[in-house]
Amino acid sequence: xxxxxxxxxxxxxxQRQIIADLSFTLPQGAIGCLLGPxxxxxxxxxxxISGFEPVQSGEIRIGGEAVSRPGWMLAAExxxxxxxxxxxxxxxxxxxxDNVGFGLRHESRTGRQSRVxxxxxxxxxxxxxxxxxxxxxxxxxxxxxxxxALAPRPRLILMDEPFSNLDVELRERLSVEVRDILRRExxxxxxxxxxxxxxFALADWVGVMHEGRIQQWDTPYNLYHEPxxxxxxxxxxxxxxxSGEVINDHQVEIELGVLNGHIPVECDASGCDECVRSCHxxxxxxxxxxxxxxxxxxxxxxxxxAFRGAEFLYTLKxxxxxxxxxxxxxxxNHAIGEKIGIKLAVDHVVAFRR
Amino acid sequence: xxxxxxxxxxRTPSAGVIDWSRPGGWMLFAMAVAALVLVPVAITFSAFAxxxxxxxxxxxxxxxxxxxxxxxxxxxxxxxGVSVLGVSLAWLVAMCEFPxxxxxxxxxxxxxxxxxxxxxxxxxxLLDFTGPLQxxxxxxxxxxxxxxxxxxxxxxxxxxxxxYPYVYLIAxxxxxxxxxxxxxxxxxxxxxxxxxxxRVALPMARPWIAAGLMLALMETLADFGTMAIFNYDxxxxxxxxxWYSLFSLPAAAQLASILILFVLVAVIxxxxxxxxxxxxxxxxxxxxxxxxxxxxxxxxxLLYAGGVLVVAFIIPVxxxxxxxxxxxxxxxxxxxxxxxxxxxxxxxxxxxMVAAVALxxxxxxxxxxxxxxxxxxxxxxIGYAFPGAVLAVGLFIPVAWLDNVLIDTGRDWFGFExxxxxxxxxxxxxxxxxxxxxxxxxxxxxxxxxxxxRNIDEAARNLGTGTAGLLTRVHLPMLRASLLTAxxxxxxxxxxxxxxxxxxxxFGWDTLAVRVFEMTSEGEWERAxxxxxxxxxxxxxxxxxxxxxGTQSHG
Numbered sequence: 001x002x003x004x005x006x007x008x009x010x011x012x013x014x015q016r017q018i019i020a021d022l023s024f025t026l027p028q029g030a031i032g033c034l035l036g037p038x039x040x041x042x043x044x045x046x047x048x049i050s051g052f053e054p055v056q057s058g059e060i061r062i063g064g065e066a067v068s069r070p071g072w073m074l075a076a077e078x079x080x081x082x083x084x085x086x087x088x089x090x091x092x093x094x095x096x097x098d099n100v101g102f103g104l105r106h107e108s109r110t111g112r113q114s115r116v117x118x119x120x121x122x123x124x125x126x127x128x129x130x131x132x133x134x135x136x137x138x139x140x141x142x143x144x145x146x147x148x149a150l151a152p153r154p155r156l157i158l159m160d161e162p163f164s165n166l167d168v169e170l171r172e173r174l175s176v177e178v179r180d181i182l183r184r185e186x187x188x189x190x191x192x193x194x195x196x197x198x199x200f201a202l203a204d205w206v207g208v209m210h211e212g213r214i215q216q217w218d219t220p221y222n223l224y225h226e227p228x229x230x231x232x233x234x235x236x237x238x239x240x241x242x243s244g245e246v247i248n249d250h251q252v253e254i255e256l257g258v259l260n261g262h263i264p265v266e267c268d269a270s271g272c273d274e275c276v277r278s279c280h281x282x283x284x285x286x287x288x289x290x291x292x293x294x295x296x297x298x299x300x301x302x303x304x305x306a307f308r309g310a311e312f313l314y315t316l317k318x319x320x321x322x323x324x325x326x327x328x329x330x331x332x333n334h335a336i337g338e339k340i341g342i343k344l345a346v347d348h349v350v351a352f353r354r
Numbered sequence: 355x356x357x358x359x360x361x362x363x364x365r366t367p368s369a370g371v372i373d374w375s376r377p378g379g380w381m382l383f384a385m386a387v388a389a390l391v392l393v394p395v396a397i398t399f400s401a402f403a404x405x406x407x408x409x410x411x412x413x414x415x416x417x418x419x420x421x422x423x424x425x426x427x428x429x430x431x432x433x434x435g436v437s438v439l440g441v442s443l444a445w446l447v448a449m450c451e452f453p454x455x456x457x458x459x460x461x462x463x464x465x466x467x468x469x470x471x472x473x474x475x476x477x478x479x480l481l482d483f484t485g486p487l488q489x490x491x492x493x494x495x496x497x498x499x500x501x502x503x504x505x506x507x508x509x510x511x512x513x514x515x516x517x518y519p520y521v522y523l524i525a526x527x528x529x530x531x532x533x534x535x536x537x538x539x540x541x542x543x544x545x546x547x548x549x550x551x552x553r554v555a556l557p558m559a560r561p562w563i564a565a566g567l568m569l570a571l572m573e574t575l576a577d578f579g580t581m582a583i584f585n586y587d588x589x590x591x592x593x594x595x596x597w598y599s600l601f602s603l604p605a606a607a608q609l610a611s612i613l614i615l616f617v618l619v620a621v622i623x624x625x626x627x628x629x630x631x632x633x634x635x636x637x638x639x640x641x642x643x644x645x646x647x648x649x650x651x652x653x654x655x656l657l658y659a660g661g662v663l664v665v666a667f668i669i670p671v672x673x674x675x676x677x678x679x680x681x682x683x684x685x686x687x688x689x690x691x692x693x694x695x696x697x698x699x700x701x702x703x704x705x706x707m708v709a710a711v712a713l714x715x716x717x718x719x720x721x722x723x724x725x726x727x728x729x730x731x732x733x734x735x736i737g738y739a740f741p742g743a744v745l746a747v748g749l750f751i752p753v754a755w756l757d758n759v760l761i762d763t764g765r766d767w768f769g770f771e772x773x774x775x776x777x778x779x780x781x782x783x784x785x786x787x788x789x790x791x792x793x794x795x796x797x798x799x800x801x802x803x804x805x806x807x808r809n810i811d812e813a814a815r816n817l818g819t820g821t822a823g824l825l826t827r828v829h830l831p832m833l834r835a836s837l838l839t840a841x842x843x844x845x846x847x848x849x850x851x852x853x854x855x856x857x858x859x860x861f862g863w864d865t866l867a868v869r870v871f872e873m874t875s876e877g878e879w880e881r882a883x884x885x886x887x888x889x890x891x892x893x894x895x896x897x898x899x900x901x902x903x904g905t906q907s908h909g
Contacts, residue, residue, distance in 0.1 A: 052812055076815040083816040089809035093831045102827075103817030152817060 002063025002155040003028045004049070004188060009058035009068075011044055018044045020212040022058070026205060031182055032190045033199040036209035037235070042192045045209070046158050049190065050083050051076035062155050082149030084159040088141045090133040096120070096144050097129040103152035119147040122181055139170050146178060150185055157182065157189040163198055175201045196236055208232045224286075230352050233284045238313075240324045241282040244351065252351055254283050255320050256290075256298055256342070261349040281351040287313060289346045290326040296341035300324070302334050316342065380718035384727060387715055388734040391789050394748020395614060395740070401607030409605045417592060421609075425588050425616065427506055428513070429571055435514030436570045440521025441563055443659060445551070448529035449537070451644040452652035458659045459526075460897070463519050465666040467893030469850045470516035471579025471870065472886045476670040477512050478503055478583065479677075479879035509586045515666040516580075517573055521566035528562035529555065534643040547645070561630035568624035575616055576741035578853035579867075583874050589613035590853060593743040597857060603751060610744040621739045625732075671890065677883035685884050690869075693885060697849055697865040700780070704787040705795075705845040709837055711788060712795035716803045735796045737789035742853035745786040750858060753782050783858040790854065791847050795840035802836025803829075842895055849892045 004026040011019045019041040026032040034042040047053040049060055051073055060068040062081070067074040082103075090099050097116050104112040120126045123143035133141055142162065149157055162178070163171040179202050182189050193199055199206050200220040207217040208231070216228040227233035233241070244254035252259050292314075300316035303323065307330065314326045314334070326342060334340050446452070447459050465473070480487055481503040488500055501507065533555050540550030578590040589609055596606040647655060715734055719727050737745070757776045764770030776782075806829060814828050852867045859868065866885035873882035 050812070050816060052815075075820075076812065077818045077820055079816075080818075081816060083813065085809040085813060087807065087809055089807060089813040091810065091813075091828060091832070092805075093834075102814070102819075105818070148813075148817070154816075 002188060003061075004032070004156055004190060005059075005061040006045075006049070007059045007061070009045070009048060009055050009060060011041075011048055011053060011056055017212050019048070022212075022214055024205075024207050024214060024217040026188060026190060028063075028188055029186050030188060030204045031179065031202055032188075032205040032207065033203035034190065034192045034207050034209055034214075035194070035196055035199045035235075037194055040209040041212040042209050043160060046083075046160055046190070046192050049156070050081050050158055051079050080152070080155045082152070082154035082157045084142075084145045084149050084157065084162050086161040086164060088133075088145040088165075090141055090144055090148070092133055094132075095129065096125065096131050096133070096136070099133065099144055100147045100151050102148060115151055119151055122150075122184065123147045124177075138166050139174055142166065142174060143177075146181065150181075150187065155188070157187050159189065159191040161193055162191060163193075163195075171195075171198065172201070178202065208235060210235070225348065225350075227284070227350060230282075233350065233352070237286060238325055239284050239286045239289075240322075241352070242285055242318070242322050242324060243354070244281050244283045246279045246281055246351075252281060252283060252349055255318055255322070256344050259283065259344065259346050259349050261346070280354045282354060284350040284352070285324050285346070287325040287327040289344065290316070290324055290342050291345045292326060292328040292332055293341050293343045296343045298342050299339040300326075300342050302336050302338050302340060305334070305336060314340075316340075378722060380721040381727070381730075384715055384718040384722075384730045384734060387711060387792070388730050390785065391734055391737045391740075391792075393752060394745050394786075394789065397751050398607045398610040398614060398744060398748045401604045401611060409602050410608065413605060413608065417587075417609075418612075420587055421589055421592055424506075424586060425575070428509060428574060428586075428588065429616075431506070431510035432513045432517065432574045433567060433571055435510060436518040436521045437563065437567055439514060439518040439662065440566060440570075441525050441556075441559075443518070443662065444522050444525035444529055445533075445555075446655050446659060448526045449533050449555075449645055450647050450652075450655060452647050452655040454656055454660065455644075458663065461663055461667075462522055462659065463897050464663070464894070465516060466519045466897055467890050468516060468667065468670055469579065469852075469867075469886075469889060469893070470513055470573075470577055471583055471852060471874070472674070472890065473516045473666070473670050474509075474512045474580040474583045475870075475874045475879050475882055475886075476673050477508065480669070480673060481508075504584055506586070509580065509584045512580060512584075513574055513577065515662075517570040518662075518666075520570040520573070521563060524562045524566035524569075525559055528559040532558060538643070561627040564627035565624055565631065568620045568627065572617060572620050572624075572739050575613065575620070576743075576853075578741070578743055578856075579871060579874075582871065589616075590741055590743040593747060594853065594857065597747065603747070606747045607751065610741075610747045613741060613744055617739050617741065617744075621736065624739075674883045674887050674890065677880040678887050681880050681884055685881055690884065693864055693866045693869045694888060696863055697867070697888075700783070700787075700855070700863070700865060701845045701848040703780075704784060704791065704848040705841040707784060707788055708791050708795040708844040709799070709841045712792060712799045712840055713833075713837065715792070715796060716800040719800065720803055731796070731800075735793035738791070738793040740790065742786065742790060742851060743857065745789055746782070746854050746857040749782050749786050749789070750777075753777060753785075778860050780860060780863070783854060783860075783863075786854045786858060787848055787851070790851075791844045794847055795844050798836045798839040798843070799833065802833050806832050839899055842899060846892050846896050849889055 006022050006024050009019060009022045010017065022041075022045055024032070034045060036042050044053060048055050048068060049062075051067065054073055055068045055070060057070055059066055062079065067079055091102065094102065097120070100119055101112050101116045104115055107115065116129070117126070120129055123146060125140060125143055125147070128136065128140065133144065136144065142165075146157075146159075146162075159178075163174060166174065175198055191199070191202055203220065205217065206220050206223055208215045208223060210231050216223060216232045218226075218228075223232060223236045227236060230241070233239065242254050242256075244252045244259075246252050247258065250260060250262060300318050302314050303317045304315035306313045308327075310330055311327050312330050312332065312334075314328055316324050316326055318324055332340075443458075443462055447455060447462065479485055481500065482488070483499070491498055491500070536555045536558050537547065537550045540554040541547065545553060575588075576590065577588075578594065580586075581588045581591045582594070589612065593606045593609045593613070596602050596609060715731060719731055740748075753776050757774055760775050761770065764775075810828065810832075811824060814824050819827060850867060852871060855865055855867055856871055859865070864872075866888055869885040870882045870889070873879075873885075
């Protein structure tokens with residue numbers, strides 16, 4: 001286990017920038033996650049770290065040791081970086097035990113045997129040592145892949161969309177399990193996914209990627225509640241942007257009323273004060289920021305609704321025609337087209353300049 | 355070279371970019387193999403550069419019209435025959451439920467184990483005027499005559515019975531993977547089953563059927579043994595005669611180049627069909643939705659499929675066994691063992707060589723992926739389409755030329771006395787085997803290599819394995835089955851091969867197939883049976899491999 005540092009790493013292919021100026025630090029023993037839509041460069045970033053793609057600028061360091069620089073990279077087989085592939089890439093000609101022991105060639109027979117046993121117990125496959133990969137279910141193959149990657153005690157584990165081939169239920173159960181296993185092995189791990197639930201369930205640190213850049217490297221809590229820009233606000237969680245006007249540095253007015261709180265509107269270099277005052281912004285309203293209240297005089301029309309069991313997620317049309325989302329306990333069953341009373345319950349303000 | 359060719363239908367081209375400025379060793383190797391295929395073709399065509407007037411006049415006046423007519427009728431008749439037989443049997447086995455279906459599923463492939471020339475001489479031996487059947491009929495019913503078996507119809511019948519499995523196998527797979535879905539979709543749109551078959555299932559399977567048909571027609575054009583036995587003159591027999599009777603290499607080459615033109619048409623159709631074989635294969639198996647036939651129809655199906663099997667396989671093999679039993683006491687002598695030994699040796703050497711070159715060629719594709727490499731590989735493996743007689747001529751000419759150069763140099767520089775260096779060796783024969791059967795070995799190895807994904811390689815390297823370890827601990831173990839399949843299939847094809855062996859073998863290298871040729875040209879069917887039986891037994895190996903692979907992939 002070791003700290004992973006990416007220091008403004010860039011990579012391009014055939015004149016197309018795949019990752020640009022990528023920087024983040026993943027502390028030793030922490031679980032990090034690169035989250036983003038497909039094609040955002042997250043898999044390329046992973047391949048740079050694992051040593052299968054060169055970097056064109058910047059530096060990658062594992063445990064303080066530089067492993068990739070422009071024009072030089074430490075060979076993948078000497079990095080001691082474990083990888084769990086999307087398709088698991090288990091060796092079909094080897095048994096489960098031999099798959100897990102594949103990277104332990106240099107250890108003594110007994111050392112290898114005990115490490116394999118230990119890992120198979122850890123991933124809950126102790127009884128399957130002599131089976132072959134094709135005899136296992138998808139979830140079991142996944143765990144063999146993880147055990148195989150962990151066996152040589154790598155400094156870092158990388159996982160590429162580890163749960164995308166599994167069904168939803170298994171996915172949630174396994175992500176909790178994997179987190180526990182990684183914790184018990186105290187491994188630094190970086191996971192790539194497009195699924196924010198997976199990212200939130202697993203990671204201490206999440207980097208949202210878009211067009212080859214990290215938009216925000218932060219804790220899951222902060223990504224949701226304090227998104228750094230519109231892309232993160234849109235990609236992480238649900239919500240709607242509603243136009244508003246800044247009154248002063250702790251108040252912003254939208255059509256549903258005045259919101260109080262710290263206004264984190266960044267100023268550009270020129271004329272900071274004027275800019276903030278009476279500046280037009282978009283305010284992020286999460287579904288839990290708007291509460292249904294039959295007594296409220298503020299009315300909005302139900303435009304669409306989705307039943308979620310305990311709640312309805314209503315899409316509301318505000319008087320001005322803008323849209324907002326509201327999460328309402330499901331005994332408040334309103335018809336589409338009906339006008340319902342709402343009120344604001346915003347405890348902090350997220351606003352972006354227009 | 356029967357079932358083996360069918361193995362290569364699982365190829366998937368990989369994408370990528372070739373850096374032409376640095377072709378690299380792998381690229382050069384692949385191009386060299388492709389050149390080996392193109393050289394004999396170019397050589398045969400270059401025979402038109404210096405035309406020997408009187409021979410060409412003789413050819414065009416007396417030989418060509420008959421050859422063209424014979425070939426035309428043959429292709430037409432066999433084409434219709436194998437299509438009808440192959441598609442109908444494939445539909446029955448893949449889509450209908452009747453007694454014995456599971457047996458017929460693989461048993462209908464068994465005729466692949468019989469080289470067409472074996473079926474041919476058994477048919478003649480049985481059905482000829484002096485044969486047992488007609489004799490028995492005469493004794494029972496007086497002077498009646500069956501239609502003459504040594505006729506155009508007879509050739510077409512024998513070739514159809516020998517080659518229908520190509521169409522059957524590929525069409526069966528097409529129906530099994532998409533037939534049921536197609537039929538259900540058609541029925542849900544209001545078509546009857548019958549309409550569904552003709553308007554949906556059959557058109558959907560057309561690329562597969564066409565590919566199988568083209569393979570069967572390539573074999574028809576390439577066939578030498580059957581035509582020789584029936585005395586039915588086609589290009590292959592004419593090439594052989596020009597080679598041995600006229601001793602005219604140019605005439606042989608000119609005939610060969612005309613034959614190549616025919617073959618190329620088939621190749622183009624086959625490749626086009628194969629590119630169209632991209633329909634998604636939905637659903638796994640038709641097993642649960644096979645059509646339940648009424649008792650009468652089921653009985654008729656059983657009779658039909660059983661009849662084909664009996665006529666195309668059981669009767670010929672039984673007759674072979676009977677004949678062989680009669681002569682085994684006399685013929686199973688040291689000469690027979692010498693034939694067998696030569697066959698084993700040549701097939702073994704050929705199989706090893708084909709497997710090795712195929713492995714390297716497939717590896718080249720992995721190391722330098724891209725559209726260019728896909729085309730080079732395709733060229734390099736196109737030799738399966740060229741008749742053995744053509745390859746023998748096309749490779750003998752350059753080797754003979756090289757020989758003369760070597761002899762001249764040897765005489766001038768070292769006082770060498772002799773008339774041949776390379777000509778008297780196995781070189782021409784082995785090169786011709788390589789060209790003709792490379793596709794047979796390449797198919798299984800290439801698809802085996804495609805199963806080793808890039809992620810597998812990277813997983814091994816992440817776990818600390820270098821290039822050598824990757825090869826010994828991952829690639830070779832994973833490819834073992836594919837390499838064995840490739841070698842076994844090639845081995846059997848070379849065992850059966852007749853024209854290349856006949857035309858290019860060095861003195862004293864008579865094989866089982868050569869023995870069959872010699873005995874059949876003297877009409878000694880009984881004595882041809884013993885070597886044939888050995889060839890047939892070897893030929894059953896790839897069918898077992900093929901049906902085993904089939905059951906694996908159909909789960």
